[in-house]
Amino acid sequence: MTDAAPPIAPPLIALTGIGRVYGTGEAEVQALRDITLSIRAGEFVAIMGPSGSGKSTAMNILGCLDTPTRGSYRFSGVEVGGLSRDQRALLRRHCLGFVFQGYNLLPRMSALENVELPLIYRGIARGERRELAREALTRVGLEGRTHHDPSELSGGQQQRVAIARAIVGRPDVILADEPTGNLDTARSREIMDLMTSLNREAGITILMVTHEPDMAEYAGRVVHFLDGRIARDGSGGADAA
Amino acid sequence: MLLEALRQAVQAILRNMLRSFLTVLGIVIGVAAVIAMLTVGQGSTTQVKSDVAKLGNNLLIVRPGQGGGPGVSAGTAPSLSERDAAAIEAEVPAVSTAAPLSAGSMAVVFGNQNHTTNVTGTDNRYLAATGWTMAKGRDFYDSDILSGAAVCILGETVRQALFGAGDPIGADIRFRQVSCRVVGLLAPKGASSFGTDQDDLVLMPLRAFQRRIAGNQEVATIFASVRDGQTTDKAKAAIEALMRERRHIGPGENDDFNVFDLKQIATMLTGISTVLTGLLSAVAGVSLLVGGIGIMNIMLVSVTERTREIGIRLAIGATEAQVLVQFLVEAVVLSLAGGVIGILTGLALGFTGSRILHVPFSPDPWVMLLAFGFSAAVGVIFGFFPARRAARLDPIEALRHQ
Structure with a gap:
């Protein structure tokens, strides 16, 4: 498998003229001004940019947690702006996986239970859920840690649990918001290797916000945000440095 | 899904055992009071009726002196x-x-x-x-x-x-x-x-x-x-x-004499015990209301504490209804647990009270069912507002919550 899908594939994600405004009148803030971005299935895209450049806002919109003030967001051809809150929840449930900087695991629940969580909302029976969760934990290299609480795991291990939770439902896209932000270099590299292998082997599209150029190097494409606009959009590797 | 919500609710409640217990204490006291009151009340009513029947159902007691009842002094009447x-x-x-x-x-x-x-x-x-x-x-x-x-x-x-x-x-x-x-x-x-x-x-x-x-x-x-x-x-x-x-x-x-119908005593005693039972039950009802408010309070605290958890759940695909049900079920499980503990405590108190007052122990299954239903209702009513607050959280804000 190559790291890019065939060029004829229709875009999985298509943002056209997206704007996001917070507040009104004097307090109005233009978080996103005019974003047009198209991502094909199977891409690994890093989003970079200084604080306040709108990359988090863009991630929220891409993750269907927020809706744009103007413009169009099509996911697999579906206009997300026209979906209700619950429909967007269903889209997240079935097509998206989230990885956060702070892991966001539920405390006092074992790694296995954390990974099971998205499947509960899909109404999958307990036995099958256990099985799938165990598989996902094995995929991220934590087969021996299934019954540990997050507090008993290292940062890198917690992030692996979070990744297992993101992939357990076989999503089309993983949205990772600074996934290595709380980790040291060695742990960061392990996480990025894992993400790369998920991208290459499982064909999961990955959108990752980072401000570390080293991490962006893992991506096949780097999009730079600045003041709510896309400043630069190019291939990864040396280009990002 | 409901079963799953039930399991999660029980887990969440057990995780905070002491707090959960203190939270339901109001319901426990309310329900226990109602059950104990009604059990003893019922018992004494039964007792009065059977006593009067024992004395003789159609008995008139003639005594010198005016009015009153048994025990009133004859005074100076011949x-x-x-x-x-x-x-x-x-x-x-x-x-x-x-x-x-x-x-x-x-x-x-x-x-x-x-x-x-x-x-x-x-x-x-x-x-x-x-x-x-x-x-x-x-x-x-x-x-x-x-x-x-x-x-x-x-x-x-x-x-x-x-x-x-x-x-x-x-x-x-x-x-x-x-x-x-x-x-x-x-x-x-x-x-x-x-x-x-x-x-x-x-x-x-x-x-x-x-x-x-x-x-x-x-x-x-x-x-x-x-x-x-x-x-x-x-x-x-x-x-x-x-x-x-x-x-x-x-x-x-x-x-300067009086003729007393024993049935009057029965009516009087039954009346007194009905009024007392009613009053005490009203007090117990207030206690249930206070208990319900206690549950609402703790559920609101819980929603605030678990804002981040709710954000995570919403992000990974929980619908509003699913979050609502989760918190509602938790509130109902809490209040039902309180209700059941209350019923058992009330029965124990009622049994002891009946023994002390020498009246038959007559627990009423309908009253227990009512108490059970009432505590479920308290959970639904007082759990709904916090649950809705949880369900309506903005996932982005909730995830950012520390």
Whole structure:
């Protein structure tokens, strides 16, 4: 498998003229001004940019947690702006996986239970859920840690649990918001290797916000945000440095 | 899904055991109070009814003095006599028998045992009217009654006090300066609604009591039995008319005697116990309301504490309804747990209370079902607002929450 899908594939994600405004009148803030971005299935895209450049806002919109003030967001051809809150929840449930900087695991629940969580909302029976969760934990290299609480795991291990939770439902896209932000270099590299292998082997599209150029190097494409606009959009590797 | 929500709710509750317990304490107290009140209330009502039935369902009690009920002093009104009893029995068609009786409290002695009890002079009509049966021996012979023989019949309590396990029949017991042959033993009745021991008595012929103990011809009370099929009201009116005539009370003058219908006591006692049960239940209801507010308060705290968790759940695809159900189920499980603990505590309290008050323990399954339903309702009502708040959280804000 190559790291890019065939060029004829229709875009999985298509943002056209997206704007996001917070507040009104004097307090109005233009978080996103005019974003047009198209991502094909199977891409690994890093989003970079200084604080306040709108990359988090863009991630929220891409993750269907927020809706744009103007413009169009099509996911697999579906206009997300026209979906209700619950429909967007269903889209997240079935097509998206989230990885956060702070892991966001539920405390006092074992790694296995954390990974099971998205499947509960899909109404999958307990036995099958256990099985799938165990598989996902094995995929991220934590087969021996299934019954540990997050507090008993290292940062890198917690992030692996979070990744297992993101992939357990076989999503089309993983949205990772600074996934290595709380980790040291060695742990960061392990996480990025894992993400790369998920991208290459499982064909999961990955959108990752980072401000570390080293991490962006893992991506096949780097999009730079600045003041709510896309400043630069190019291939990864040396280009990002 | 609901099963899953139930499992998660139980986990969340167990995770915070102490807090959960304190939260449901209000519900526990409320439900326990209601159950205990109603159980004891029900028991005492049953007790009053059966006591009155034991005393005789259609019994009118004639006493000198105005109004009131049993226990009210006769004051200066002239006493009754055996002739009054005879007249009532003869001239009031609605009355089958009218038993005169006179009584006093005194120590009775057998060997080196003594016991203070109520010695009552009367005849067999009293035994029939108040539903006493003989456990052993005999009742009074007509010759005993006519001659005022020194014979007596014991209640079970007196027998125990004087004879222990022994047989009293044929023994001679003494009270005041009288020696009296025991000829019979009454079958025990147990405690009355007033908590008095009905078996604590000694019966002897009226004339023996009047002559040997009281030293007069007075009759303190007449127990008139109303014939089956006749109303006590009618009989009461007839007795009142007769007694006014016999006691020369002119029109417009107040009675110097009173005729008391035992059913009035039953009605009165039942009324009191209903009012008390109602009042106490209202207080318990307030406690339930307060308990519900306690649950709402803790659920709101819980929603705030778990904002991040809710954000995560929403992000990974929980719908609003699923989050709502999760928190609602948690509130309902909490309040139901409180309800169940409350029901059990209430039953235990009710059982203890019934024992103390000597009333039958009569738990009502409907009341328990009602308490169960009520605590579920408290959970739904007071859990809904916090649950909706959780469900409506903005996932982005919630995830950012620290």
